[in-house]
Amino acid sequence: MFQLDFYGTLVAASLVLLLGRGLVSRVGFLRTYNIPEPVAGGLVVALLLLTLRLFDVEVRFDTSLQMPLMLAFFATIGLNADFASLKKGGRVVSVFLLVVTGLLVVQNAMGIGLATALGLDPLMGLLTGSVTLSGGHGTGAAWGATFTEQYGLASASELAMASATFGLVLGGLIGGPVARLLIKRVKTPGLTHEEVQLPKGFEQPNEERSITPFSFIETLALISVSLLGGNLLNGLLQGTAFELPTFVCVLFVGVILRNGLSALGLYQVFEREVSVLGNVSLSLFLAIALMSLKLWDLAALALPIFILLVAQTLVMALYAIFVTFRVMGSNYDAAVLAAGHCGFGLGATPTAIANMQAVTQRYGPSQIAFLVVPMVGAFFIDIINVIVIKLYLLLPFLGAGS
Numbered sequence: 001m002f003q004l005d006f007y008g009t010l011v012a013a014s015l016v017l018l019l020g021r022g023l024v025s026r027v028g029f030l031r032t033y034n035i036p037e038p039v040a041g042g043l044v045v046a047l048l049l050l051t052l053r054l055f056d057v058e059v060r061f062d063t064s065l066q067m068p069l070m071l072a073f074f075a076t077i078g079l080n081a082d083f084a085s086l087k088k089g090g091r092v093v094s095v096f097l098l099v100v101t102g103l104l105v106v107q108n109a110m111g112i113g114l115a116t117a118l119g120l121d122p123l124m125g126l127l128t129g130s131v132t133l134s135g136g137h138g139t140g141a142a143w144g145a146t147f148t149e150q151y152g153l154a155s156a157s158e159l160a161m162a163s164a165t166f167g168l169v170l171g172g173l174i175g176g177p178v179a180r181l182l183i184k185r186v187k188t189p190g191l192t193h194e195e196v197q198l199p200k201g202f203e204q205p206n207e208e209r210s211i212t213p214f215s216f217i218e219t220l221a222l223i224s225v226s227l228l229g230g231n232l233l234n235g236l237l238q239g240t241a242f243e244l245p246t247f248v249c250v251l252f253v254g255v256i257l258r259n260g261l262s263a264l265g266l267y268q269v270f271e272r273e274v275s276v277l278g279n280v281s282l283s284l285f286l287a288i289a290l291m292s293l294k295l296w297d298l299a300a301l302a303l304p305i306f307i308l309l310v311a312q313t314l315v316m317a318l319y320a321i322f323v324t325f326r327v328m329g330s331n332y333d334a335a336v337l338a339a340g341h342c343g344f345g346l347g348a349t350p351t352a353i354a355n356m357q358a359v360t361q362r363y364g365p366s367q368i369a370f371l372v373v374p375m376v377g378a379f380f381i382d383i384i385n386v387i388v389i390k391l392y393l394l395l396p397f398l399g400a401g402s
Contacts, residue, residue, distance in 0.1 A: 001058045009061040013287040016041040020287075034176030034339070034362060036354035038283050042290025043169065050295045061292050068227070069285035073350060074247040075226035076278030077374040078254020079219075079269055082262065089371045092328075096337065096372050097380055099327050103319055103345055104130040104381075104388045110315050111308060112392070118304040122398055123153045128308045130385050132163040133316075136348045138245055139385065140164040159305065162297045166309045169293065171347025172286075174313065175355030178320050179339035186332050189364035211273050219273035222257060229253035244382065251378050282350050289350075316345050336360060336369040344377035352377050 004012060020041025024030045030040050049059055086093070108129035115125025127147060132140035140160035147156035230250025237243045244252075261267040301309075320338040328334035339359050343352030352373050360366055392398060 001060065003060045004062060006062045006064060009063070009288065010065065010284075012045075012061065012291060013065075013284050016045050016287040016291050017283050019044060031362075032180070034179055034355070034358040036172060036176070036286070036351075036358045038286035038354055039172035039290060039351070042287050042293070043172075045291040046293045046295050049291070050299075053296055061288065063288060063292055066285060066288045066292070069281045069288070070350065071227050071230065071247055071250050072223055072281040073278055073285055074251045074378055075223045075230070075254045076274050076281065077349075077378055078226060078251040078256075079222055079258045079274045080271060080278070081255050081258065081371075081375060082269075083259050085371055086375065089368055092368055093372050093376060096328060096376050097384070099324050100134075100341070100345075100376055100381055101384050101388070102323065103316070103341070104134055104385055106315060106319060107133055107312060107345075108388065108392050110312060112398070114308055114311055115304075118307065120304055120308075121153060123147055123151055123156075124159065124305070125308065126389070126392055126398065127153070127156060127160055128163045128305065128312060131389060132160050133167040133312055133346050134344065134381060135164075135385055136168070137161065137164040138247075139382070143389065158297075162301055163305075163309060165293055165295075166298055166301075167312075167346040168289070168348060168351060169298075170309075170313045171316075171343045171345070171351045172290075172354065174317050174346070175339040175342035175352070176358055178317055178342055179335050179355070179359045182321065182325050182335035182338055183332065183359075183363060186330070186335060188332050189366075211270070211276060215270050215273050216277075218267075219270055219277060222254075222269065222274075223277060226250050226254040226257055229257070248379055248382055282353060286350055286354055313346065316342055320345070332363070333366045333368045336366040337373065340369060340373040340377070344373070344381065349374065349377035 017038060018041070020037035020039070023040045023044065024035065024037050027040075052059065108126055111125035111127075111129030112122045113125070115128070116122050127140070127144065131143045135143070137160075140163065141157060144157035144160035147153040147160075227250055230246060230253045233249040233253060234244070234246045237249070258269045262269070320341050324338045324341045325334045328337050336356050336359050339355040340352040343349070343355040353370075356366070356369055356373065360369075
């Protein structure tokens with residue numbers, strides 16, 4: 001077994017990003033179907049490690065950097081969210097929130113129904129529904145322990161991790177093809193008029209942005225304060241009815257920090273620096289997350305569970321095409337939103353952003369998508385998902401084992 005330390009893992013993650021960039025620029029298939037660079041590079045390395053494992057060679061990474069990078073990414077989402085923009089996109093946020101809530105209900109109904117039809121415990125269906133797909137690894141780990149302790153479901157945590165891994169991989173793979181299919185039906189803005197206004201937030205990550213060392217340090221300080229404040233807030237909320245994941249607390253502190261400083265006239269956040277640091281954190285986080293995937297966990301999945309997850313992937317793609325796209329206006333912005341929805345509907349918000357970046361880099365900007373998806377995918381969905389899961393657990397044939 002080979003164990004890479006902190007520096008070795010950082011080198012590996014950087015090389016994964018360079019590999020992904022090279023693959024996407026040279027392989028037409030990846031470019032055509034808008035596969036994000038970190039996803040392309042990360043999955044190639046994960047498959048290589050799976051092959052090495054067949055020869056009893058195992059490579060392990062130091063993932064201690066993964067959590068800080070993820071939190072830094074969510075801090076930049078908060079620092080990019082000014083109330084004026086959110087107010088402007090208020091109606092779109094509300095409609096998209098309804099669409100997302102609809103998927104949570106559909107995922108759980110599909111999971112429970114198919115699990116019952118396959119002769120599995122209905123709780124397994126719920127676990128392979130919104131718990132791990134829209135919820136991700138964090139939500140899956142928390143509910144997996146609950147399902148084992150309170151409902152007697154054996155190996156729930158292992159199933160949750162495998163299901164969330166499956167979702168993370170497929171979420172990064174289906175968003176681009178879904179967007180490509182939808183974009184054929186709409187007019188795209190193109191990349192010609194972007195020079196008039198510099199891209200904001202996480203749009204067009206490869207565009208050059210003018211920054212100075214001092215403004216960079218100021219932004220780094222804001223991100224650091226968001227991380228510290230978010231962790232303190234998370235500690236205060238633990239064990240209460242308002243307990244939230246750490247990344248949601250960090251995002252919330254970032255929003256308050258940005259808008260509070262602006263309202264008091266003390267400081268105006270530089271979006272250029274925030275977006276650069278956010279994009280770097282996002283790319284490195286995805287690279288480490290994907291290259292560290294234990295794909296052999298997926299190989300160990302029983303056939304009925306695999307059928308459940310494949311069905312959920314198909315449901316996500318169809319929902320994005322026939323519901324998300326149509327309800328959100330059947331235009332270019334709606335197509336980008338559909339790609340993002342595939343990302344966090346199966347995987348996580350970072351995957352959603354990467355999906356949308358892959359699309360907008362090729363077809364042109366979509367400011368409304370980058371305003372709506374980070375806030376809904378990172379903040380609102382976790383709160384609504386908990387409510388939806390608890391309502392499903394009230395069903396007599398699910399809660400009977402409690």
